[in-house]
Amino acid sequence: MSTAAAHDDHHHHAPTGLKRWLFSTNHKDIGTLYLWFSFAMFLAGGLLAMVIRTELLEPGMQFVDPEFFNQMTTVHGLAMVFGAVMPGFVGLANWMIPLMIGAPDMALPRMNNWSFWILPFAFLILLSSVFMSAFGAGNPAAPNFGWTFYAPLSTEYGPASTDLFILSVHMMGISSIMGAINVIVTVFNLRAPGMTLMKMPLFVWTWLITAFLLIAVMPVLAGAVTMMLTDRHFGTSFFNAAGGGDPVLFQHVFWFFGHPEVYIMILPAFGIISAIIPTFARKPLFGYASMVYATASIALLSFVVWAHHMFTVGMPLAGTLFFMYMTMLISVPTGVKVFNWVATMWRGSMTFELPMKWAIAFVILFTCGGLSGLMLAITPVDFQYHDTYFVVAHFHYVLVSGAVFSMFAAAYYWLPKWSGVMPNKLLGELHFWSSLISVNLLFFPMHFVGLAGMPRRYADYALQFADYNFWISIGGFWFGLSQLLFLAVCVLCAMKKGEKAPARSWEGAEGLEWEVPSPAPFHTYDTPPVVK
Amino acid sequence: MSEHNLQQRNQRTLRKLLIWAVAMFGFAFAMVPFYDVICDITGLNGKTSTTASTEGPSQVVEDRTVTVEFITQRGEGVNGDFTSATRRVEVHPGEITLVNFFASNPKSSDIITQSIPSVSPGEAARYLHKTQCFCFDQQSLAAGERKEMPMIFYLDPELPRHINTLTLSYTIFDVTDRVAATNN
Ligand code: HEM
Numbered sequence: 144m145s146t147a148a149a150h151d152d153h154h155h156h157a158p159t160g161l162k163r164w165l166f167s168t169n170h171k172d173i174g175t176l177y178l179w180f181s182f183a184m185f186l187a188g189g190l191l192a193m194v195i196r197t198e199l200l201e202p203g204m205q206f207v208d209p210e211f212f213n214q215m216t217t218v219h220g221l222a223m224v225f226g227a228v229m230p231g232f233v234g235l236a237n238w239m240i241p242l243m244i245g246a247p248d249m250a251l252p253r254m255n256n257w258s259f260w261i262l263p264f265a266f267l268i269l270l271s272s273v274f275m276s277a278f279g280a281g282n283p284a285a286p287n288f289g290w291t292f293y294a295p296l297s298t299e300y301g302p303a304s305t306d307l308f309i310l311s312v313h314m315m316g317i318s319s320i321m322g323a324i325n326v327i328v329t330v331f332n333l334r335a336p337g338m339t340l341m342k343m344p345l346f347v348w349t350w351l352i353t354a355f356l357l358i359a360v361m362p363v364l365a366g367a368v369t370m371m372l373t374d375r376h377f378g379t380s381f382f383n384a385a386g387g388g389d390p391v392l393f394q395h396v397f398w399f400f401g402h403p404e405v406y407i408m409i410l411p412a413f414g415i416i417s418a419i420i421p422t423f424a425r426k427p428l429f430g431y432a433s434m435v436y437a438t439a440s441i442a443l444l445s446f447v448v449w450a451h452h453m454f455t456v457g458m459p460l461a462g463t464l465f466f467m468y469m470t471m472l473i474s475v476p477t478g479v480k481v482f483n484w485v486a487t488m489w490r491g492s493m494t495f496e497l498p499m500k501w502a503i504a505f506v507i508l509f510t511c512g513g514l515s516g517l518m519l520a521i522t523p524v525d526f527q528y529h530d531t532y533f534v535v536a537h538f539h540y541v542l543v544s545g546a547v548f549s550m551f552a553a554a555y556y557w558l559p560k561w562s563g564v565m566p567n568k569l570l571g572e573l574h575f576w577s578s579l580i581s582v583n584l585l586f587f588p589m590h591f592v593g594l595a596g597m598p599r600r601y602a603d604y605a606l607q608f609a610d611y612n613f614w615i616s617i618g619g620f621w622f623g624l625s626q627l628l629f630l631a632v633c634v635l636c637a638m639k640k641g642e643k644a645p646a647r648s649w650e651g652a653e654g655l656e657w658e659v660p661s662p663a664p665f666h667t668y669d670t671p672p673v674v675k
Numbered sequence: 676m677s678e679h680n681l682q683q684r685n686q687r688t689l690r691k692l693l694i695w696a697v698a699m700f701g702f703a704f705a706m707v708p709f710y711d712v713i714c715d716i717t718g719l720n721g722k723t724s725t726t727a728s729t730e731g732p733s734q735v736v737e738d739r740t741v742t743v744e745f746i747t748q749r750g751e752g753v754n755g756d757f758t759s760a761t762r763r764v765e766v767h768p769g770e771i772t773l774v775n776f777f778a779s780n781p782k783s784s785d786i787i788t789q790s791i792p793s794v795s796p797g798e799a800a801r802y803l804h805k806t807q808c809f810c811f812d813q814q815s816l817a818a819g820e821r822k823e824m825p826m827i828f829y830l831d832p833e834l835p836r837h838i839n840t841l842t843l844s845y846t847i848f849d850v851t852d853r854v855a856a857t858n859n
């Protein structure tokens with residue numbers, strides 16, 4: 144495996160066209176691939192969500208049958224979690240970590256190429272079953288058991304395509320693990336002289352900790368799907384009660400992965416926001432060290448809260464109390480972060496360029512999501528809320544107006560560095576305001592229908608929920624269409640149409656990435672930069 | 676640092692992380708026996724002992740009455756009846772009680788069944804002792820057979836005071852194919 148410095152010879156004969164992308168070991172190219180892939184999955188997953196919202200526009204069954212509806216919720220969740228959010232953050236890591244720590248490339252460039260190129264095939268496999276289903280092949284043709292694929296729905300009762308699903312989850316897992324290893328090796332071994340750990344930008348810190356989480360839990364997910372596979376085909380009974388196994392065990396294994404996984408999807412976002420707010424408040428980040436410790440404690444705590452997803456499954460009282468208090472404890476370091484962001488803005492000379500708008504929206508809306516999470520953590524209350532739209536509202540606030548908004552913030556912030564031109568202001572403003580309003584129209588009423596008892600994952604609902612659902616669907620279509628504006632912004636930048644960006648593209652921006660020209664040249668830091 | 680050194684360092688870090696990933700894969704499987712142990716200790720998920728209890732009760736607590744309810748369910752592949760002679764009994768802790776269960780096989784071929792018990796609240800599982808149960812072994816049902824299957828139990832006199840009702844649920848599964856597969 145070649146290391147970063149060992150491929151100096153690429154300088155003179157960089158391949159072009161398809162080959163450039165297929166064989167690239169350059170962190171910027173691979174970052175770009177990841178980001179486009181993530182966006183494509185975001186649109187594909189979004190399309191599935193539009194099917195869901197079309198069916199739920201009115202009570203009664205109009206548009207799809209319930210079986211197909213279940214496939215939509217399942218594949219929507221999988222595509223968004225594993226296809227849009229995770230690869231999106233990996234793309235940002237690829238682009239920005241070497242630039243931020245003064246490294247010439249990622250430490251294991253060839254592995255980097257592999258970890259990206261596995262992904263499109265993983266999703267080809269998964270999405271192929273949706274195409275088969277849409278065109279009437281097999282019934283049901285696509286996985287239909289929810290993104291959490293609980294046994295026995297996914298074992299005894301899983302459709303044939305479950306095996307495709309298992310294969311594709313394995314591939315996604317291998318890709319993430321390789322990506323995570325690359326981040327850790329790069330951060331440990333390739334920092335420029337003088338870039339001590341406690342001088343690293345928070346985006347690098349949060350990604351380092353995320354990478355450790357990934358290596359700890361993606362193999363557990365791989366273990367879970369492997370057990371499913373052997374239960375399905377090789378006569379084992381890990382999750383099969385008839386053979387002495389236990390379906391509840393599945394939930395423990397899944398959520399042991401699943402809860403750290405939700406932090407994998409939010410920690411890098413914390414890093415992005417911690418980069419953007421100081422820039423536009425023109426003040427250094429408040430409480431840098433406490434941010435690092437808060438991130439580390441969130442990561443550690445995330446291993447001891449998984450059963451808050453399973454309160455209704457039944458647990459001894461002591462266990463229930465333990466998981467309830469641990470879950471509530473996580474809001475302490477999370478609160479520290481929100482406090483620090485607000486304190487950074489306090490008396491800063493704030494301006495509200497696009498990245499800052501997204502960042503502030505993130506802080507407010509993510510906090511809303513954290514608050515509903517806190518409500519769900521209260522066990523007796525969760526008995527009422529569990530598996531209702533209240534949970535759906537919770538995790539969409541933290542994931543869409545949280546993780547996804549942070550990626551929009553990151554894109555608007557770093558697009559000048561990536562492309563050399565400033566993102567189109569008019570389209571950007573439209574995209575922001577349109578998304579901000581529609582995302583709340585889409586997800587806020589879900590709290591109400593959830594509290595009133597509307598269960599999630601059903602293709603129909605009781606008449607009393609009709610008005611809310613109508614507006615939720617309108618919000619959904621509106622939010623979906625708004626994302627085409629972002630597509631336009633990205634395409635314009637890729638075509639270099641726009642105001643030329645200076646090296647330091649934002650007035651108050653600090654950090655090594657702003658010392659290199661915009662767009663960042665194909666090779667940076669052949670000689671390590673000076674870290675002050 | 677020379678380039679060669681850096682390469683070696685990268686490889687070393689890579690190896691350590693890979694070992695960790697493989698270990699975590701193993702950990703997922705280690706969770707299986709670990710889960711069983713936790714279930715044994717805490718009664719998590721209402722699992723009762725899978726073997727007959729050999730000791731009798733130390734005493735009968737006459738001044739305390741506990742309701743025991745029975746639920747029967749048919750799992751995958753079973754289409755015969757599965758019921759208990761009674762749906763609820765009132766017992767004193769320490770009192771030995773017999774309850775009959777019935778299963779039938781309307782199919783034209785013999786089947787082998789396995790019943791899986793579960794107690795709610797899970798906390799009570801350890802205090803339910805069975806001296807005989809059809810669930811300890813697989814039960815074969817000939818074509819058209821209706822079988823009486825006894826279960827004898829007593830509640831531990833130590834049963835915590837706040838538990839006044841407990842529910843014992845059985846799910847019956849057709850494991851004919853499973854048994855055939857392991858015999859081959
Ligand atoms: C203050 C922090 C948080 C708390 C206290 C919290 C608490 C909870 C609880 C108790 C549930 C289970 C609800 C139920 O199923 O009945 C839940 C579900 C969920 N949470 Fe959070 N949460 C927090 C933050 C987050 C974050 C940051 C994310 C992701 C970025 C997240 C993603 C999710 C997801 C995806 C689910 C639903 C999983 C499913 O059943 O499909 N949560 N949360």
Ligand SMILES: [Cu+2]
Pocket residue numbers: 401402405448449451452
């Ligand atoms: Cu969780």
